[in-house]
Amino acid sequence: MNAVTCSHLTKTYREKKAVNDLSVSIEENKITGIIGRNGAGKTTFLQIVAGFQKPTSGEVMVFGENPFNSLNASANTIFINDTMNLPNSLTVYEILESAASFYPNWDKELAERLFEYFSFQRSQRHDRLSKGMRSTFNMILGLSSRCQLTIFDEPTTGMDAAVRSDFYRALLKDYLAHPRTLLLSSHHLNEIEELIEDVFLIKDGTGHLHLSVSDLKEYGVGIQGPDEQVEEWIEGIDVFHKRDIPVNKSYAVIKREDLRSGYEKAGLTVSPVSATDMSMYLTEKRTGGIDDVFNRS
Ligand SMILES: Nc1ncnc2c1ncn2[C@@H]1O[C@H](COP(=O)(O)OP(=O)(O)OP(=O)(O)O)[C@@H](O)[C@H]1O
Numbered sequence: 001m002n003a004v005t006c007s008h009l010t011k012t013y014r015e016k017k018a019v020n021d022l023s024v025s026i027e028e029n030k031i032t033g034i035i036g037r038n039g040a041g042k043t044t045f046l047q048i049v050a051g052f053q054k055p056t057s058g059e060v061m062v063f064g065e066n067p068f069n070s071l072n073a074s075a076n077t078i079f080i081n082d083t084m085n086l087p088n089s090l091t092v093y094e095i096l097e098s099a100a101s102f103y104p105n106w107d108k109e110l111a112e113r114l115f116e117y118f119s120f121q122r123s124q125r126h127d128r129l130s131k132g133m134r135s136t137f138n139m140i141l142g143l144s145s146r147c148q149l150t151i152f153d154e155p156t157t158g159m160d161a162a163v164r165s166d167f168y169r170a171l172l173k174d175y176l177a178h179p180r181t182l183l184l185s186s187h188h189l190n191e192i193e194e195l196i197e198d199v200f201l202i203k204d205g206t207g208h209l210h211l212s213v214s215d216l217k218e219y220g221v222g223i224q225g226p227d228e229q230v231e232e233w234i235e236g237i238d239v240f241h242k243r244d245i246p247v248n249k250s251y252a253v254i255k256r257e258d259l260r261s262g263y264e265k266a267g268l269t270v271s272p273v274s275a276t277d278m279s280m281y282l283t284e285k286r287t288g289g290i291d292d293v294f295n296r297s
Pocket residue numbers: 013016017018036037038039040041042043044045187
């Protein structure tokens with residue numbers, strides 16, 4: 001069954017289409033990575049799914065229901081990001097206590113253990129926490145709520161490497177014990193690649209590709225060789241990335257299915273492209289990346 005179904009979702013802010021005709025179906029009880037560059041529309045998309053924003057047009061269904069202004073959806077969905085508005089007048093412990101009364105599946109024991117493990121003090125105020133501590137606290141809320149739909153929007157902002165690694169480990173352990181639908185957004189796939197099953201790539205507000213991590217690993221190949229041979233070889237096919245390499249050579253990334261036989265004879269070598277690199281190339285605005293700035297021809 002699908003946890004989330006969106007069809008032709010568009011969200012316009014003045015003339016800017018933050019989400020643009022996006023359609024996707026996300027299976028329940030899976031961890032899906034939402035990957036896109038800065039400004040791609042990840043947060044806007046996730047806010048619509050969480051019921052915080054109303055789309056300008058299109059339809060969104062979460063567990064068969066429109067999440068906007070739905071009490072049932074908000075009790076079964078948690079949206080975690082670093083701009084969460086939590087009451088300043090409450091201490092972190094009081095926030096946990098009020099979350100316990102709101103979320104039906106709240107795990108008090110897990111919340112308290114994580115609270116202690118990450119050395120929070122009951123009297124600390126949320127708005128006085130450092131950036132990394134705030135993300136860590138928000139993560140405790142996200143995990144302990146055990147919501148059917150748990151959304152982490154760039155959850156590791158400000159966390160140091162050790163806390164990040166603890167977070168991902170805690171997330172995986174808790175998910176395995178209590179499977180639920182987890183959406184995890186990030187700019188980079190490498191951080192979450194080991195954790196997620198599916199990837200949804202967003203580019204310019206639009207769903208670009210939705211596939212399993214294992215399929216993404218097989219999606220592209222890199223071909224490398226003398227400039228002229230590479231140019232000849234890629235003519236007429238989709239090129240996701242291309243760069244010059246010394247001396248007078250080029251590297252291009254194409255779809256694996258577009259690779260024709262006979263490349264060795266043409267003096268080309270072929271190499272795999274990691275899922276992380278492939279996701280980066282697929283969400284890049286230009287095939288040459290930053291090199292385009294320096295290529296003035
Ligand atoms: N409230 C708003 N008013 C006007 N424009 C907005 C608003 N929220 C988002 N946008 C614009 O919509 C686009 C998508 O923004 P969004 O925050 O959804 O992207 P994102 O993929 O989450 O970006 P990042 O990775 O940088 O956080 C951006 O161009 C942004 O400037």
